[in-house]
Amino acid sequence: MLKMGFFRVKLCFSAITFAAFTFGISFAEYIPLDNYLLACGSSQNVSVQGRIFFPDSVQSFFSLKTSEDTAFYSPSDSLPSQIYHSLRIFTKPASYKFKLQQPGRHWVRLYFSPLPGSRHDLRSAPLTVVSDDFVFMKNFTFNNFNHSYLFKEYSVNVTSTSLVITLIPSNGSVSFVNGIEVVSVPDELVYDQALAIPNAPYSGLSHRGLETMYRLNIGGPLLTPQNDTLGRTWENDGKYLHVLGSAVIVAVDPLTINYPDGVRLEAAPKWVYSSADAMADANVTDLNFNITWVFSVDPSFLYFVRLHFCDIVSKAMDTLVFNVYINSDIAIPSLDLSSLKGDLSVPYYKDFVSNSSNNTSMMSVSVGPDSMADLSNAILNGLEIMKISNDMKSFDGLNSVVDLHPSSSSRKNTLSILIGSVVGALIALGLIALCYCFIVARRSKTNTHAQPWLPLPLYGNSLTISKVSTISHKSGTASCTSLASTNHGRVFTFQELMDATNKFDESLLVGVGGFGKVYKGTLDVGTKVAVKRGNSRSEQGLAEFHTEIDMLSKLRHRHLVSLIGYCDERSEMILVYEFMANGPLRSHLYGSSLPSLSWKQRLEICIGSARGLHYLHTGAAQSIIHRDVKTTNILLDESFVAKVADFGLSKTGPALDQTHVSTAVKGSFGYLDPEYFRRQQLTEKSDVYSFGVVLLEVLCARPALNPVLPREQVNIAEWAMNWQKKGMLEQIMDPYLVGKINPASLKKYGDTAEKCLAEQGIDRPSMGDVLWNLEYALQLQETSALADPDENSVKSIPGILLPGLEPLDKSASMAEGMNSGIYEDAEDAATSAVFSQLVNPRGR
Template identity: 50%
Template sequence: MMATLGRTKWQAVTTFIVLCILSSICICKAQFTPADSYLVDCGSSKSTMVGRRTFSADGASPVKVSTSQDILAGTSANGVASFDNSALYQTARIFTGPSSYTFPIQKQGRHFVRFYFFPFTYQSYDLSLAKFTVSTQDVLLLSDFQQPDKTAPLFKEYSLNITRDTLVISFKPSNGIAFVNAIEVVSVPDDLIADNAQMVDPVQQYTGLSTQPLETVYRVNMGGPKVTPDNDTLSRTWVTDGKYLLNPAVTKNVYGKDVNYKKGGATQLTAPDIVYATATELAAANTSNAVFNMTWQFDVDAGFSYLVRFHFCDIVSKALNQLYFSAYIGGFSAQSNIDLSTLSDSQLATPVYIDVVLSSNDASSKLGISIGPSTLSNVLPDGILNGLEVMKISTGGSAFTVGSGSGNKNWGVILGAALGGFGLFIIVVVLVLLCRRKKTLEKQHSKTWMPFSINGLTSLSTGSRTSYGTTLTSGLNGSYGYRFAFSVLQEATNNFDENWVIGVGGFGKVYKGVMRDETKVAVKRGNPKSQQGLNEFRTEIELLSRLRHRHLVSLIGYCDERNEMILVYEYMEKGTLKSHLYGSDNPSLDWKQRLEVCIGAARGLHYLHTGSAKAIIHRDVKSANILLDENLLAKVADFGLSKTGPELDQTHVSTAVKGSFGYLDPEYFRRQQLTEKSDVYSFGVVLLEVLCARPVIDPTLPREMVNLAEWGMKWQKRGELHQIIDQRISGTIRPDSLRKFGETVEKCLADYGVERPSMGDVLWNLEYVLQLQDADSTVSDVNSMNRIVELPSQVQNVGTLESISVTMAEAGASNEPDHDLSDVSMSRVFSQLIKAEGR
């Protein structure tokens, strides 16, 4: 009893000491004096104190308000008092027409622009019914916004790079009224957002962040208390992480006293001391039993790219080089085997941060952030995270859209200001010039692109107009491509209707299109902010204009009008292979259908590798890039990252690493040396994905299950691959078929490319796996990795090579116009070799 009381007393004392430490840390703030600092309590006739900050009365100089009616509203609702910053939600300015606030900018650069919204009823105005748009001169911040929760306030924060002498924030009601309770416009350090970040899919650098508009979605202090604006030099709020943790049982909160800042690294402006002095750590750290990741899950808007900033500070190690761990974001590896000693120049308790960009192609409505043990040998499992920021990037979506630059105006504001004699005259002149330019563009080819240029010679040698507003161009190799008018594609996609979007990728959005003759097409429209758009556009046109194969998605045409980059493909009715395996409501495929899809994809890849003088390496083989037509015929798609293979006297191509995590060839990643065998590795991962029907990277799973390739190979090498089969097809696969399939996967996933089979050998094996599944009786084993070395007794008297060559000839291989032998049905070959009635 006394021992229990002693422990309780000691815990109380410890808690008190911790709270004192945290409190002392909270009041330590860096010094920063913003050049611009406008805090406006909208709707209030007097200034308002909120913590240590003073919000000015609405309309106070030098902020100017332009509105048709001065409606300053107030409420005495008791419920407001329970909210943070409650004083700001007791008043609001109401707008009944287009209105604006104008802020003079003393120093151009990055600013926080913050809004406070809380709907209440004032006289005849019910603010809960308000629907409106908020924008600056350059950025559309909120489109047809309505308060999602009528009983709670909403705080929105944007980080904008302001390049003007004034900032005009416009409010435009959609249904009669708009409102705002408070506004902040405050300068922040320009280097708060670095220009570069690491993308996770594809693996490459993302540049241009320093000028990008961002919206703060989450700002979290891991393992520590809530941080209020009074305790952050930049007046930010950091919430606690408990509500976002999926598996709190495997975590613990840790804290440290001193934080050491190094020159050129993170500062107290990057995040306050309290963020770096607290952390969430794996609870099983420093033991051999920590096989789980700790994972936080956040609700986000799909269709946007996100900047995720990880804040780290090693407050748990007693010496350098003790802490190693990995970070994951949205199912991808963000950073492997992190060593904070290296990142902090060999100093403990030194803050650092890592910026990672997740593209709109990979962002779903649930964003998972995970920290897990390192994969290095002889390293104890551990992992920490001190803080996290999630920011939406203004690429994609309708609620946060960037304009084309400083010249892109808010037309409602401009037209209102420009009405008058001379201004109206200028607008008329501009419209006339634009109309004339449009007609000129429609009469001639764009000079921006010569997409079908091969070996320095343009293939736009002939052209004729078609009845659908397209130009038919003849290429050097005799194939044809259509150059579509932009207006035709607008019509086909219902003016690029967001409801017609069937996919989003690194290049841009893909829309379903219906031409006037009812032909369905897929229209991929380039995003001008895409980091890979220009190169992908050129690569796909040049590649697909000279390659034709029934297992490659066909390019129908393109559009380069009005500075657009649009590619038009054949429409694949059944969508992606991935969507039939998991993550959607599409019907599942049985084992035979899955094998036939894999065989079709292998044929397409085999043709890429062998169908021209130099191999073409896809570089982004994954289940999302294998599409299915209405008959479930598989076709390989998305050739934007493709690369021409090595010369005959070379073994590889040295190139920057690109691809998708989980599918990426580890040898290519380590050595940056690309070969056809990199595609073989990725295809091996697809084969496992087809068998198991689960994501290739899933940080929410126990550590040993996160990576599908690693996990699947452990079961394969134990001879127990049947244990991880998708339950929907479990029991339908013949043992011999599964065994040969597992051997094929294992060969594809060999550590070194020289140990992997060619895609032709993989194709041969998959055809054999299908034959074993269909076989009416047991057949003799075939070491199919080395082609046929032991023939069934029924065909022992037939020469192997003669049998194969004759069968291929009978199958029509010699009549293929593009000499594509990979498309000959191997099933017919095997039917001659292993069935008693054959030859």
Template identity: 45%
Template structure:
């Protein structure tokens, strides 16, 4: 096991060296001094000083070899091969196995932990890393992929608040199978007393009967992860604890209702730094946050419009999870106390009247104060916070100065415990040896006894594993063999093989409650492996024997390729004629889940473009980046999955074929695919090319634009097939009429024109007239630039482009595509045609994840 430990010297000389190297962080309070502080420049032998000019503070990230770090041979250093936003992200520490950083803790208290990730260009391809990060008892990150931020290709910084009471503390990095972990920098330091208090109130808003009650268990028994920290009405700033506050404007639901208050520069804290309660001290939030605000617009006191004039912030959060909401207030508007009253609401439920009870808050204005509430997020994926002027307010004004949201992470029994210490007494060592010998004797006797039983009992009654079936579980999973049969599949990656017993444990014995998707060939289960990784377990109907070629194809394809926009194969199981594939778990389910016939939140036009671009990148990699080229052959919206950040990943490679050779422009093969998406040229000639995927992807683009099924028999005959109907609307100039109404008002007309012409090119009847996936990718990125209002200067197409992507925005009409609506069933029923035979094929790759919650 890889070991990466950072330790502090307790000798006087070591302490002096450490003191000089860390250059203790300069904080403004004489009453607060960080006794445990680590800033680590991971993978580097040099120190880096990061100066925060707006706080007059700095922090020195210490190079690892400077007397505080020792490494085993299982980790390595990596250096960027391209420009990075900061020298801190020039290097990284890479972990091929489970590894950890260990810190000595001198003072009990709440610590801030920051992990820095920047996927720079390097031989290891950091963007492909997938791993978990844990601390004792808690998963900080699971199935984590460190994708750089969209703003200036920025680093991803994860921030946690952890209450530590032990003398040492470990942060453990656990690479997922066939992957690795990395980190660019780590921060850990003690926070001021009572910055996060253990006791807090919970706001309950169920059944229209909101109430405030004590939060059971306290915050110290949880880990808090920062999700949002807003300087309401202000600009980006850093505070004395090096926390970053950003503007709130992008989260306003009704921007027209709010004004930015004129900055106030004489904020005075009315309590000392050790106080807690509603009054803020200088560490709660900086003066620049309390000195700015969003304020409701001025209205006449004689009207009732103040009831409608609220300010609402709508912030993305994880669904159905507890969050700590901290709201910052400072009244520098009123001339005297008790003049301003307004109502605070969460999810449109009244919480309290702000300033109604000033007995606990300083009566000297302006007085900074804050309120904390634990709020359980609903299933919308957002949290709504509103302030509304109150009828009793003299000036009908409401305001907010700052807002923080932190996710509460619960402890987990699935976090592996730390290994036992190696230094044991001789007595314990002797006892272990004796105990081991006794165990060996017992096992040997048991083995001999079982051999005796086998002589008189049938095998099928003697080798069952004593694991009971959970109610509602699969009938095939009643019990499983202790010993597995050999793999019936030759030439596949045996390193990815996962024992059936582990998958049974991961899915609660394939219990019905774990099902997240169904198909003609079996179910998809949500599971948790022993290392804590969330997975999707795709299991065939036991004993059916169908879909074996697709099962083997998917393993062969996915074990050889890895790309951010292709779903990752974690492993497989083929014991006892089982056919089970284990994938990374993608929280947001399929693309179609978010388009129609669903309760999921509708996607914005920008989000849809970004998802289409991601899927196009994955397909482009399959066609040109994978060895020999791969044709997917079943591109559709249910085979495009979305992770928690709505990053698209192409899935389901059971029907994939190796691409044609240069001497042969196509692959002759029986027709397989899904009606509505199927390339008419491929169906007619049985000649498969990369352009068949392009056609299917064009149908997906149309589906994204219109948010309707590709085959819908309930519609008039001419509208049943979406590809036919969409091209008819495009050619007759009425495409706008079939655009999804939920996004009509969002789409820039230039972006829509470029997008629709891309669809039109993809759906050409002759494959030779269609663009490559590289062309499609370029056009979609251009459509996104048009939507964002950027100066979309045409750039060189991808190297593999075979047609111009910078042609005029007006393209000639294409020939009407023959209708496929008569070929088979309606909707996306995954009807597959094999040569002359059209039937519903119960094959392994047919499974669709219906709801990956």
């Protein structure tokens, strides 16, 4: 093993490693069934990094369908390879149709360079490229791109024996392409499921397309397709390191790497696993020290993240244990590679699905030491980040449908719409600017003495700190201002909370969430509290901290959390709630040894939760959408009264003249409204869908997503609705409830859940209607219990289903939730507070 010094020196490999690169030592290579390489516009074969591209004029394994095209050749020393020296120009839509020997996952690689000298302005030409199923690019132009060439790589699952790639010129312009690859990929390279961060399963990858954004050989040199059996390029990671001095390169002879059973050689070449970045100052005492890589991403997409590891630094087993983070969320806690693989120098990789950090255009990956490790060190060998196609099967925003043959009339209509949209947008922007200036002017008069809000210190993220600090100090009107001057509850000193939690004693720890840890505490007057302390690594904590305080300081309801106070001293972010004796609803349904809840208790808990959500939607001047309704955010006090918790993701609902709020998707996988996920349009009905999933969890006593179950049972919403439509919901209920539910009550409950889970939001009931139906279900159950005092009895009253039976008075049932005042039942609210995420529901 070679250690590379404190700075990132790239040329210090062992003699064996250097010789291996020089003479191209290869291992058992994967031979693709389809391996089609086209040099578009070329008149002869082109050799690129040991591979031969054939001219697209020789149509044997493919066919080119177009009415107008021109080949063009212009060699240039400034371009990285000869594949960019020729191109084919199209003035009409053109389709390359490839004959495939076998369906399955394939690489689609596209090469573009707007060569000068043709009679067309290629730098201004909008490039639109689609396949049978996917939109790869939409109106990309080199005018907005600072490079002279572009390489795109996609991984798509082709379900037929042919693949058609179509280039579509925009109105009055042309399209062009320099090279195309269509190459088979082992289907096992990408599994259908991965772990969504934070901590939730994600399935369906086999039906999604992937676009390569970043592929890094960490600690090692550039790897070209010659060094990779799948023709991939692995770049060096140096420019993505957030702090250059945080990492030191380690490397070993690639021949010492031993692939285990279950890890294919195609996962990554030995060159990737034989080098790594380790901590530059190993055995540091500061466990916040880590290595961080930062990447620019599109926040409107999810990303497939594959992390490659191989313990090439340890001299003995079980000495290297470290944590892995994606953004501010822990992806792999206490990773012990040698214990996991049973030996040293054994490759291992792990797949995740994540989005950007806190809805920004940045994503980060970090490794750092674990407190349980004998050696305070951490490594990473390789990293791949791939954009996941959206529900419109597009890699380019929400674009999906492309008109292959636009008529002149449609062009005129499109132009008119475009001009009208631009004019309207300019007018709207002008009005917004005027309003903004007016608001700023008013705030500057009233907030001139506001203190700047300082974010949590984050090691290796000086950019974030300096940015927020600068904004805060430059203007008294900055959004990050102190909450001390507003009515947001009691302001605790840090020392008070230290005393209340015995200096944050780990024995008082009651849960860990995305924001940080929660401790049970006792105030000086004897009041039990839950103290939620922000994690210093959590980049999203500041926004959630503000939102939670702002929301809870304005809301008072018996079935919503009550905030006691907060602390923002010493750059800390701490929230204080009254302690909830019975914790989250989820722990009473599954995953713990707590006694099972009766059906009546479950109905009452659902009714209480529905009342809280109904109040959010209707009880204030402008509705509030919770956006993260789930069983871990419904907590129970000592009397099992349910209260909705965690308002860190909440959003103010649409105005009276609007139907929705346009916002990036936030929430927990398994509970996300599919319409919101597709359109990024948030409404109160998104909460209704999530609550429908909660209703099924309550009935079936299982998680919303469980990837270890058979495929058809993974998603509780899909699985339970199949049984509901058969009228056999009782077949999948919690075994504890079998024979204890009145059939009429169960039918009303199932119908309510089914309506909540309607595909379109407009077809879902309001939370008020949900509340009414749940109370009706409870009345049906209680009426049955009156006839037979034994709640466990399977008997029901024959007349219970007669249409003459009237439910509880609807107006009375909603009276608690319809209070339009800000404070409702203040005395009850004061005795009911909660912490959001008392367990570890890292599902955002």
